Amino acid sequence: MLDGELQHKMPIVTFLSDFGTSDGFAAAMKGVVLDLCPGVQIVDATHEIAPGDIEAAAWTLSQYWRLYPAGTVHLAVVDPGVGGARQPMALVADQRYVVAPNNGLVTHVVRAAASWCCVEVAEAAYMRPEPSSTFHGRDIFAPAAAHLAGGLPLERLGPPLEEPCLLEMEPPERREREIRGRVVHVDRFGNLITDIPGGWVDEMWRFEVAGHDLGSRRRTYSDVGAGELLVVIGSAGTVEIAARDSSAAKVLGAARGDPVVAKRRLGEAG
Amino acid sequence: MLDGELQHKMPIVTFLSDFGTSDGFAAAMKGVVLDLCPGVQIVDATHEIAPGDIEAAAWTLSQYWRLYPAGTVHLAVVDPGVGGARQPMALVADQRYVVAPNNGLVTHVVRAAASWCCVEVAEAAYMRPEPSSTFHGRDIFAPAAAHLAGGLPLERLGPPLEEPCLLEMEPPERREREIRGRVVHVDRFGNLITDIPGGWVDEMWRFEVAGHDLGSRRRTYSDVGAGELLVVIGSAGTVEIAARDSSAAKVLGAARGDPVVAKRRLGEAG
């Protein structure tokens, strides 16, 4: 068992959703967790994922799941298919748990984990009685997270799920003189975060987005003047396009999914 | 005493307001609670109630108050009349506390509770010294919540309040062939949540909103195609009008307060 040895002295449940906060849905789920797992600390990751945006939720989860202590339970509910065919799932990956709908939300966790193990959440004993058909967050996901935080072994929640649903993502391509990737996330500051690993590029590569030549990578934002575009290795370890004290997304009119190309300067060997 | 037996091993204070977070008002209140009740866990319900919208706050509170462990203190401050004639109040309902301005915010709690008991918060010993006239949240409500969370008996806060202010709400009407209710809340997804109890309707009832025939109730969102309108029994147990992967509020141009009518199909007995 991957999770057999995890400690539960100070259980932590983090919580990501697209619920916003003003309807009380997130508050309801937190109540369920606190009621079933006394002493748990609940940490709001975010409730501001755009409604139904599984891809954004998966990216956001990837930014924090492994930074929490071993044993942490990450509750992540962006669930446009609630009540339909998608199963509720729970997994343990590198000693952290994730409880989520099986709709691709765990894509980056599964791809980044050294080892993982996944189950369908199916055991009615660990749900609220008579779950509603429109709010599995409160009636299925929150109780499952609470029970895991309280020490329940993962396999008690339901049968193994061999192949969790993963989002299809074209990986970045690397050739001798050209790299092709994509904008995978636009953050609050308008930075364009790409899927191109920082380790692939040095100062010999020039970047292009939306017809703009962005030059080669810099060290940090303040290496250029206010409003100027630049390329850095971002905090996720991938290439990021930014505009100092401004929004690269606005300056470039760029959005998630847009191609990013890097070309190695001619005449200079790697 | 209703609250005499409540345990306070891990005190919890939840917090709902219309303060937003960026001015530091909510943070100030949390500091006051933590200072007066060491070891309390503070849970943000929401700070995004529309400014002064007591009706929305009352609805949101109704979605979560009873899901928390017995002894939880729900601090709820939407207080357009601060400094005026409305009193500060505290109540215990079914073993959970609510601390709020006496302006209707507790309407659904009082109506749903099996038993409740209410006091005016009047005892200066449990306020901050020299309360400001514009921020009772920090100077009166937060200290009262902290003291209750720490185990102070409710009646120590002030004299009984026999009739707390309740919002007037026309109840839904049920006749043999017609039900008339209202949209009581529009959630973040644009779902129209009504006051019509789910138990009143089966598949023989057809719904109408804003001149649209919505058909009879379905089981869940995915029973219709993307963008289509449908009627379900929502997570609050009442009739809800939704549009799959879309906003029913936008599609129908509907808002809180709008009438919802259901008609029983002719020729079919109940």
Add this chain to the structure above:
Amino acid sequence: MLDGELQHKMPIVTFLSDFGTSDGFAAAMKGVVLDLCPGVQIVDATHEIAPGDIEAAAWTLSQYWRLYPAGTVHLAVVDPGVGGARQPMALVADQRYVVAPNNGLVTHVVRAAASWCCVEVAEAAYMRPEPSSTFHGRDIFAPAAAHLAGGLPLERLGPPLEEPCLLEMEPPERREREIRGRVVHVDRFGNLITDIPGGWVDEMWRFEVAGHDLGSRRRTYSDVGAGELLVVIGSAGTVEIAARDSSAAKVLGAARGDPVVAKRRLGEAG
């Protein structure tokens, strides 16, 4: 040492930023804090400071830092200069800690504190290995906050910083018959909070903003009719201009930095 005697039985870290929540940056920092300081309670102050608005962040921090228990660590990251010349800093002021970039964010804390002591955060042993150049929040500030919350003496983080960067602010002026101040913050409700101390004015002073005569100070919002402008002493203890159940900022077209003038009525002595 100012911080030698602080207790750390229930460590608290509050967190203010301009990160929003939906990118996972705040969640990442909270994970780092929880991993390095088991048992800490994390309190979200706000993540909704306008991107890069150091002045707003400094004001917001001023509203809550001293209300928390002695020993609390206030993590505050609005850091447009990340990776540039500004140093990371930590200070203890009146028994509360602040960890922040050295860019003026602590201005009001330093000015209000009876005593304070400040260091540069420079010791690599208390950072994450190989800090990124774009996310010091996660790699430098969060670890420093966690170590302080866990009991590390301030001076272990780095060398003394004698003169932390402070925002330049023109103080309000008081003459016999005229007071001149400024709007220092506009809150969510559109209230205009000024830098004029409440103690400077009584009912004999008349206020003017943007060419409007606002009359003399009132006790609270409900002293005027709905929509009407008024002057009160706000919860920060300074003069505040409000519109009952409305936004003074909108009614007056006023913004942060705008001048506020008060004139003493002629013929009446002070």
